Amino acid sequence: MPITTPKTALRSFDISFFDVVHAGETHRVQIKRVATARRFTLRVRAATRDVVLTLPPRGSLVRAKVFVERHAAWIGVRLARLPAPTPFGPGAVVPLRGVLHEITHCVGARGTVWVEAAASESGGMPKLCVSGDAPFVARRVQDFLMREARRDLLAAVARHTASLGVNAKRLTLRDTTTRWGSCSSAGALNFSWRLIMAPPFVLDYLAAHEVAHLVHMNHSAAYWAVAKRLVPDMDRAEAWLKVHGVELMRFGANAGSP
Numbered sequence: 001m002p003i004t005t006p007k008t009a010l011r012s013f014d015i016s017f018f019d020v021v022h023a024g025e026t027h028r029v030q031i032k033r034v035a036t037a038r039r040f041t042l043r044v045r046a047a048t049r050d051v052v053l054t055l056p057p058r059g060s061l062v063r064a065k066v067f068v069e070r071h072a073a074w075i076g077v078r079l080a081r082l083p084a085p086t087p088f089g090p091g092a093v094v095p096l097r098g099v100l101h102e103i104t105h106c107v108g109a110r111g112t113v114w115v116e117a118a119a120s121e122s123g124g125m126p127k128l129c130v131s132g133d134a135p136f137v138a139r140r141v142q143d144f145l146m147r148e149a150r151r152d153l154l155a156a157v158a159r160h161t162a163s164l165g166v167n168a169k170r171l172t173l174r175d176t177t178t179r180w181g182s183c184s185s186a187g188a189l190n191f192s193w194r195l196i197m198a199p200p201f202v203l204d205y206l207a208a209h210e211v212a213h214l215v216h217m218n219h220s221a222a223y224w225a226v227a228k229r230l231v232p233d234m235d236r237a238e239a240w241l242k243v244h245g246v247e248l249m250r251f252g253a254n255a256g257s258p
């Protein structure tokens, strides 16, 4: 069968989104043509709080628009069900190593962030105290979490590389929405800084997972045997990420943006 080049006006139409209105709110729907798509598929992505319609390479944009409009209520309900974004301002409650902390603007040494334990009788929440001027609280919390993430990941990576007798080249923190960590063939490790919000066994598993890739750059049986030697109970961490991972995406200044 000859390969034909598409000539229809609709195919070359440069549309990348539709806006739909539901209950007085406008929602943007990204349009993506996917070579393997056979039909219209609408998804609300929790991590990025966006809506994506995938359509076949020759799918009609007119029909796509009708499809999206017919699903406006579904989109509105799905978005409304997502947890609200939580910027790092005073009063916000954020997890640190799996424990909820309340961000509190405190008087103290300029520009520092520290943890204060909960008052034991009241059973209150531990505080993440932030000093300095109020407009900089969010920035300081973000910097603090990045530093803590780096510290915990460096320690975990050092432990796992030592037990396998391998070397990691470099450790970089990123704000990724589709993967928690990665390992390059050159031995550079990347992690999402958001792992510092997860319980420590989750961060430890991610460190082990990427370190094990320094031995096998794949997910073969041999790879999993190495990973299991580092973290015998991998399933627990995988299960935690599957259920709770997306919740970590709503915190901070970039919450909800890819």
Ligand SMILES: [Zn+2]
Pocket: 209, 213, 218, 219
């Ligand atoms: Zn992997």
